[in-house]
Amino acid sequence: xxxxxxxxxxxVGPFYGYALPFPGGGDIAPAGHPDALTxxxxxxxxxxxxxxxxxxxxxxxxxxxxxxxxxxxxxxDPVTGGFLGRNGVDFTGFGRVxxxxxxxxxVRTLPPGAPSPVPYISVxxxxxxxxxxxxxxxxxxxxxxxxxxxxxxxRRATLIALPExxxxxxxxxxxxxxxxxxxxxxxxx
Amino acid sequence: MTPPPPLTQSDIDGEIAGIRTxxxxxxxxxAPAAHxxxxxxxxxRSSLLRHPKQPLVAVDGDPEAVELSGPVFGHTDVTELDHDxxxxxxxxxxxxxxxxxxxxxxxxxxxxxxQLVELWQANASGRYAHQRDQHPAPLDPNFTxxxxxxxxxxxxxxxxxxxxxxxxxxxHENAWRPAxxxxxxxxxxxxxxxxxxxxxxxxxxxxYDPILQSVTDEAARARLVAAYDHSLSRPEQxxxxxxxxxxxxxxxxxxxxxx
Ligand SMILES: [Fe+3]
Numbered sequence: 001x002x003x004x005x006x007x008x009x010x011x012v013g014p015f016y017g018y019a020l021p022f023p024g025g026g027d028i029a030p031a032g033h034p035d036a037l038t039x040x041x042x043x044x045x046x047x048x049x050x051x052x053x054x055x056x057x058x059x060x061x062x063x064x065x066x067x068x069x070x071x072x073x074x075x076x077d078p079v080t081g082g083f084l085g086r087n088g089v090d091f092t093g094f095g096r097v098x099x100x101x102x103x104x105x106x107v108r109t110l111p112p113g114a115p116s117p118v119p120y121i122s123v124x125x126x127x128x129x130x131x132x133x134x135x136x137x138x139x140x141x142x143x144x145x146x147x148x149x150x151x152x153x154x155r156r157a158t159l160i161a162l163p164e165x166x167x168x169x170x171x172x173x174x175x176x177x178x179x180x181x182x183x184x185x186x187x188x189x
Numbered sequence: 190m191t192p193p194p195p196l197t198q199s200d201i202d203g204e205i206a207g208i209r210t211x212x213x214x215x216x217x218x219x220a221p222a223a224h225x226x227x228x229x230x231x232x233x234r235s236s237l238l239r240h241p242k243q244p245l246v247a248v249d250g251d252p253e254a255v256e257l258s259g260p261v262f263g264h265t266d267v268t269e270l271d272h273d274x275x276x277x278x279x280x281x282x283x284x285x286x287x288x289x290x291x292x293x294x295x296x297x298x299x300x301x302x303x304q305l306v307e308l309w310q311a312n313a314s315g316r317y318a319h320q321r322d323q324h325p326a327p328l329d330p331n332f333t334x335x336x337x338x339x340x341x342x343x344x345x346x347x348x349x350x351x352x353x354x355x356x357x358x359x360x361h362e363n364a365w366r367p368a369x370x371x372x373x374x375x376x377x378x379x380x381x382x383x384x385x386x387x388x389x390x391x392x393x394x395x396x397y398d399p400i401l402q403s404v405t406d407e408a409a410r411a412r413l414v415a416a417y418d419h420s421l422s423r424p425e426q427x428x429x430x431x432x433x434x435x436x437x438x439x440x441x442x443x444x445x446x447x448x
Pocket of ligand 1: 013015366369371
């Protein structure tokens with residue numbers, strides 16, 4: 001089968017806010033789940049300024065290691081057309097949140113299980129000024145991992161979402177688009 | 190200190206021409222075609238502080254990579270009216286004519302079935318339903334400008350909407366975006382994720398727009414422009430356009446599934 005050339009990427013622009021975010025977009029874990037953890041942080045530009053118009057997506061394995069995902073991240077009400085939130089049973093593995101006016105995002109999720117020996121959440125960043133989205137990974141622990149092992153220590157550190165000592169089950173993952181401590185971004189070919 | 194003079198269209202045009210000349214020279218010397226825009230594209234001023242300066246780190250040959258699978262969506266995630274942006278309100282949206290977009294989403298060949306396609310756009314006056322859009326054009330109470338649909342078994346999607354207006358922005362003095370519709374697509378892997386924009390054929394603003402021109406390769410740029418298709422137009426109702434989308438990036442599953 002001949003390989004067709006791909007459709008080029010374009011920036012998400014500044015005005016996606018009434019279209020892409022959806023209620024409960026950051027609530028990947030069912031409400032009140034005892035294993036839920038919080039992943040949060042800031043997105044910064046090359047001047048160290050927070051980016052208030054980024055949108056960040058998350059994809060991960062379920063606690064059982066399954067990568068099958070499930071529909072229903074954007075579950076809808078067929079009567080009103082509104083958003084119902086997830087059904088609280090199926091783990092969809094997908095989250096989407098815009099950064100707020102401070103450049104901050106938060107998601108609540110369940111820890112990903114195997115297949116990877118070191119659990120990580122895949123992260124995709126879109127923003128005004130990004131002609132092409134950026135992939136990175138939030139590792140919930142450091143450990144033996146082929147990608148982490150290939151990086152110099154200071155670069156490796158940008159992928160580790162450190163647990164915060166004064167907050168329960170909360171990991172901090174900042175994303176620096178450019179400059180000192182620039183986050184490692186990934187190319188999948 | 191006197192403030193610097195405003196950046197003019199001819200400043201931007203000169204920068205774009207310089208980048209294109211460099212690209213064409215590299216192509217003539219055997220460089221491969223660039224299908225996507227560079228992340229560092231100075232004529233689009235917002236890219237200056239937002240592109241990584243370190244090279245991306247290649248993750249290839251890892252069959253366990255989480256990104257080789259991706260989120261799934263189903264009919265719980267869309268409603269009946271999501272594909273027709275002209276019927277989401279009680280009244281009729283302001284328009285010159287309805288437009289029907291019909292095309293296929295594919296992954297380098299095989300059709301991507303059951304995948305979520307999202308779109309958003311300005312109204313006929315070039316105004317987004319967004320508080321921070323300060324373009325002094327009217328909002329349309331009968332048009333929000335958000336659509337969603339799942340692709341069919343053959344990878345096809347279809348929307349009915351209106352043609353958005355061109356709008357001004359502040360990249361440089363007298364900067365105007367050509368009419369465009371924003372699209373967001375998922376494939377069968379997170380690596381295939383695509384956010385892009387569709388344009389209407391023959392728009393005189395193409396040459397002046399640093400966002401469209403950020404795609405330096407001419408053939409790649411042409412793939413962002415829909416084609417008028419008279420067979421898709423409906424009498425007394427709508428004009429038809431066709432825009433095929435091809436997703437990039439590897440997928441772990443499509444060969445195994447024999448699609
Ligand atoms: Fe736009």
